[in-house]
């Protein structure tokens with residue numbers, strides 16, 4: 001591995017030069033005007049895969065109709081096949097080659113699609129999300145090839161071009177190919193997230209799920225004037241605010257019966273993992289829009305609230321008067337939107353069932369004569385066994401490159417593809433974050449640290465190497 | 473009076489012809505393109521006043537800046553002075569000559585600005601709101617003049633051209649002229665509302681007031697993602713829904729301490745007035761957008777809820793996610809909008825004080841660290857003594873024309889000019905509705921019944937006559 005690491009150290013200029021090329025291909029998946037750039041980006045990667053001796057496979061997923069009536073092909077899903085040994089399991093690496101929109105008008109210090117290097121930081125849209133990590137995989141392969149060292153594992157790349165716009169088509173392709181090119185996949189490695197702190201690498205072994213509710217309350221057939229009808233009708237807004245008010249206490253703790261029952265109890269081992277994590281609550285308070293106080297001040301409690309306990313947020317109400325100023329209206333039909341973040345062993349189906357029952361019971365007591373309808377959509381929480389071969393390899397890889405034991409972390413949100421891979425491929429999934437928390441993915445002045453970008457190549461080299469050892 | 477009534481009966485064709493002219497002057501006060509039509513309408517009326525031997529006075533109230541940048545004169549306020557005897561008190565008649573917008577596209581059966589007579593109904597924008605009633609005053613004067621009968625009272629007309637757009641300038645003119653042309657006004661008669669039922673005339677002796685609240689809860693400096701921050705911060709939406717939920721019980725009854733204390737107790741006399749009122753709850757249920765049930769089924773309780781008890785309506789929330797679909801946002805700052813309709817002896821100031829105290833007390837218990845700010849704006853309730861000379865004259869006038877005792881009614885909304893006159897002129901104010909409840913003011917296919925229009929002239933003739941008797 002020394003040879004490979006040395007090679008990487010000697011080629012950083014080239015690595016940055018090529019990232020500059022990749023960023024210049026402004027593959028914004030949400031913008032119909034830039035759809036051709038997404039396609040260019042896909043070809044750029046496929047050519048590279050072929051140059052590296054891999055087999056590139058392009059999967060088209062159909063046509064997209066935009067709001068303005070344009071119909072364009074979706075950006076394709078790319079596979080890069082570097083399998084060397086039919087007898088051994090396959091490692092699947094996932095990244096995405098599309099990026100968020102960016103406009104210098106929005107407060108960028110540079111043209112977002114021209115990579116700028118400044119004080120060890122590489123600024124540009126997509127630098128960290130997710131072109132830097134994507135290139136890291138290609139450079140890791142390239143180093144092996146240049147040095148004539150065969151890859152230690154069967155590597156299969158899966159690069160998507162619609163991640164920032166709902167991942168259209170990915171589920172279907174993964175499902176179809178689970179009997180095809182993905183049949184032998186045993187390990188999945190996703191490199192599309194961030195360290196918890198700038199100062200220490202981490203591995204992500206858990207994500208929260210979600211159930212998103214839309215609660216419709218319908219009364220009169222049209223909006224009414226509150227002077228004429230205030231006091232005469234059961235107002236849907238009154239029903240709805242009372243319903244929303246029963247979901248949590250005034251601290252935000254969930255009051256819905258049975259919802260908390262299926263939350264896994266905290267184990268001793270877990271506590272010790274949380275204790276050790278490098279994390280500054282004050283830093284979090286600043287990131288949370290400078291709130292005057294957080295709901296917890298203790299590091300462990302705070303992280304557990306974020307990662308391993310459910311939370312309920314009310315997002316808004318549709319159909320009410322939501323404009324500026326005053327309007328004396330009694331809205332005739334309103335929809336409350338709220339969601340619950342799920343953790344093991346909560347399942348969307350079961351939680352939705354409890355919530356719906358509770359809402360209906362409460363509502364029945366109002367005798368309002370209005371109509372209640374509850375809609376929901378959900379995604380399961382995800383939790384990996386961080387003792388498995390995949391995590392062990394990733395852990396040892398970070399240790400090798402950074403000389404430090406990575407923290408074991410989870411995330412408060414969902415990363416839908418994780419569930420997709422889990423569902424259709426099974427096996428062991430690991431999230432290896434390569435970016436830094438201050439990278440500003442999706443924001444102005446997105447950047448990737450030069451160090452993270454270059455060392456990321458070594459992490460991937462070491463990861464493949466360690467995973468090969470785990471297999472034998 | 474027989475002579476006058478006969479004269480009216482003989483001239484109905486002319487009355488309709490002139491209403492057609494007035495409707496054709498599409499004086500929509502909200503539309504800058506139609507501002508010149510408002511001015512035309514004002515001149516049309518002034519010329520008529522002069523022809524009738526009155527003195528027309530035009531009051532300009534300044535310039536209006538429209539959203540599109542145009543700057544135009546406000547429609548003027550017109551006075552028509554028909555005072556005959558310096559020794560006697562003055563009667564002020566109020567109407568407005570501007571109308572709501574109307575477009576045949578919106579579902580009108582005819583061109584809204586071409587009066588159509590069909591089965592005893594006169595269709596057209598402004599027919600009932602408020603050009604029909606306005607013309608009734610002019611015809612009443614004309615009948616006297618044609619027959620050489622002097623007006624029995626000192627009559628002063630006050631016709632406004634901005635009523636449908638916030639009555640800009642009226643307060644100021646009334647205040648200024650309270651020491652000028654309005655100095656001797658003792659009786660005010662407002663003809664700009666509707667009977668409670670088609671089948672019996674009524675007089676309006678009460679209006680509810682209002683306090684409109686905007687409750688701001690501010691937390692983080694920007695919206696947050698519920699995956700990252702759900703469970704970590706005190707969410708403003710959680711604070712706000714809990715606050716709104718404490719205002720009323722799930723039936724809509726007001727729970728705010730002290731707010732109900734100043735509501736005047738129901739008297740025996742009142743009850744008997746309500747008992748006698750002709751009114752169909754089932755009809756109301758239909759008008760209320762076909763709600764499945766009203767909060768009360770009993771006629772008296774229902775009307776009291778509408779007119780003489782306060783009600784609280786939640787209108788909406790600003791700053792939350794109010795669009796279609798799903799968004800996992802934690803809104804950083806939200807504003808709840810609700811209002812309380814006031815009745816004697818509730819005063820806006822005092823009620824606002826109780827509400828604000830209550831909200832602050834509740835909020836303090838949340839210890840959320842967010843910021844609460846309460847804004848309000850109010851108008852007082854209005855209640856007249858229906859035993860006074862003005863009401864007695866109006867009552868006798870209806871009896872004379874319709875051979876029936878009019879019902880004594882109130883309204884659930886506010887009519888701001890009533891408070892303006894009360895405040896600056898004092899004296900006795902009476903609302904004489906001339907239109908029918910199904911006239912559809914502000915809606916498509918607005919109409920005035922030919923009968924209401926023609927008999928309205930007689931009502932005004934009889935009213936002036938009776939008022940003169942009351943004075944002597």
Ligand SMILES: [Zn+2]
Pocket residue numbers: 096129130163192
């Ligand atoms: Zn990404």
Ligand SMILES: [Zn+2]
Pocket residue numbers: 100129164441442
């Ligand atoms: Zn992204």
Ligand SMILES: [Zn+2]
Pocket residue numbers: 572601636913914
């Ligand atoms: Zn009107």
Ligand SMILES: [Zn+2]
Pocket residue numbers: 568601602635664
């Ligand atoms: Zn009106």
